[in-house]
Amino acid sequence: MKNIAVLGCTGSVGSQTLDIVRRFKNKFNVVLLSASKISDKLIQCIEEFKPKYVHIANDENINLKNIKLLKGEEGIKFYSQLDIDLYINGISGIAGIYPTYYLLKNGKKLITANKESIICLGELLKERYKDIIPIDSEHSAIFQTLINLKKEEVEKIYLTSSGGPFLNYDKEKLKNVSIEEAINHPRWKMGKKISVDSATLMNKALEVIEAHYLFDFDYSKIDVVIHPQSIIHSIVELIDGTMFANMSPTDMRYPIAYALFYPERKNIGIKKLKLTEIGKLEFLNPDLEKFPLLKIALEYAKKGGAYPIVITAVDEFVVKKFLNGKISFTDIPFLIEKVLKKAKFSKPENLKDIFKIINETKKLLEE
Numbered sequence: 001m002k003n004i005a006v007l008g009c010t011g012s013v014g015s016q017t018l019d020i021v022r023r024f025k026n027k028f029n030v031v032l033l034s035a036s037k038i039s040d041k042l043i044q045c046i047e048e049f050k051p052k053y054v055h056i057a058n059d060e061n062i063n064l065k066n067i068k069l070l071k072g073e074e075g076i077k078f079y080s081q082l083d084i085d086l087y088i089n090g091i092s093g094i095a096g097i098y099p100t101y102y103l104l105k106n107g108k109k110l111i112t113a114n115k116e117s118i119i120c121l122g123e124l125l126k127e128r129y130k131d132i133i134p135i136d137s138e139h140s141a142i143f144q145t146l147i148n149l150k151k152e153e154v155e156k157i158y159l160t161s162s163g164g165p166f167l168n169y170d171k172e173k174l175k176n177v178s179i180e181e182a183i184n185h186p187r188w189k190m191g192k193k194i195s196v197d198s199a200t201l202m203n204k205a206l207e208v209i210e211a212h213y214l215f216d217f218d219y220s221k222i223d224v225v226i227h228p229q230s231i232i233h234s235i236v237e238l239i240d241g242t243m244f245a246n247m248s249p250t251d252m253r254y255p256i257a258y259a260l261f262y263p264e265r266k267n268i269g270i271k272k273l274k275l276t277e278i279g280k281l282e283f284l285n286p287d288l289e290k291f292p293l294l295k296i297a298l299e300y301a302k303k304g305g306a307y308p309i310v311i312t313a314v315d316e317f318v319v320k321k322f323l324n325g326k327i328s329f330t331d332i333p334f335l336i337e338k339v340l341k342k343a344k345f346s347k348p349e350n351l352k353d354i355f356k357i358i359n360e361t362k363k364l365l366e367e
């Protein structure tokens with residue numbers, strides 16, 4: 001029986017993690033659940049999984065019988081020191097940085113979908129990334145392939161992208177897309193922020209940066225290919241030209257289950273691929289004119305220093321503006337590039353520096 005903590009338990013990744021736990025009640029004991037706030041969904045999770053600890057980001061109060069309520073950064077520091085076998089970070093955005101930081105600092109085993117924390121912590125905790133099993137589907141695919149290879153055998157890593165909901169839209173049509181259209185991903189059901197990132201292809205840029213830090217490959221060895229069927233989650237090309245592709249249905253429970261049961265494999269009883277039903281698999285180059293963020297974000301990411309943090313932060317703030325109806329879809333790359341051009345920050349040396357850069361980025365955007 002493994003003691004586990006599910007962070008962001010009310011979200012898309014968190015709910016799918018709990019779905020697997022529900023199927024294997026004799027394998028997992030949920031000790032801690034976290035969310036941003038007290039909500040009906042969180043209460044439902046608490047009633048079903050009966051954790052010993054609950055963490056929320058804000059300062060709300062609620063009387064939970066036999067449960068210790070933890071709050072804010074102090075609460076994260078506390079739970080990062082508990083005797084828990086596996087922590088799953090399914091928190092969205094920048095808020096995921098604190099748990100990733102304190103958990104890695106305390107030498108904990110971390111399963112993370114939260115790419116923002118890997119990107120922002122960047123080189124700061126690089127030596128601890130070996131304690132991470134990623135569950136972003138692309139990174140899980142790469143992890144599963146690299147585990148059987150020597151680093152010097154790898155020529156290139158290809159991250160696949162569905163192309164998002166606007167793959168076949170022309171540039172003109174993109175100007176008037178609605179919020180509903182942007183979050184309606186053709187292949188994956190995800191939270192709103194990552195859905196918008198998938199529509200702009202910023203998600204793929206963030207994933208390239210995540211792969212760069214997580215697997216320690218130079219940017220020149222990581223490429224993006226559009227694969228509308230989303231059956232292949234990533235491809236690793238070897239120096240002799242052989243390619244290993246990792247295939248499974250578009251269901252996050254595949255990478256989550258891999259990480260939860262690692263190093264074992266389990267049949268979790270969900271739909272499997274039927275090859276002849278797939279028909280064909282396509283591979284295209286990304287259209288960087290239509291989706292400029294992929295190019296812009298990577299140009300700045302390669303400069304290193306504070307840029308990966310600025311990219312993550314400005315994207316989060318700009319996407320929030322789009323989701324609040326304040327800006328249009330095509331304003332997103334425009335604003336992000338403007339802030340990146342202005343940002344001149346020093347390389348962070350600690351967690352405090354990272355949040356300083358995030359706050360300064362917010363100020364630049366407001367200007």
Ligand SMILES: NC(=O)c1ccc[n+]([C@@H]2O[C@H](COP(=O)([O-])OP(=O)(O)OC[C@H]3O[C@@H](n4cnc5c(N)ncnc54)[C@H](OP(=O)(O)O)[C@@H]3O)[C@@H](O)[C@H]2O)c1
Pocket residue numbers: 007008009010011012013014034035036037038039056057090091092093095096113114115116135136137188189190191192193194252
């Ligand atoms: N969804 C996917 O299929 C998928 C695939 C690959 C990678 N990812 C990555 O996984 C992460 C989560 O994505 P998601 O789609 O699951 O997001 P989501 O559905 O929006 O869920 C976000 C979760 O994070 C919690 N949260 C938000 N702000 C928080 C804070 N300040 N402190 C603590 N918890 C907070 C939310 O709690 P409340 O409900 O209380 O607000 C919720 O439980 C993202 O980094 C995303 O890029 C997701």
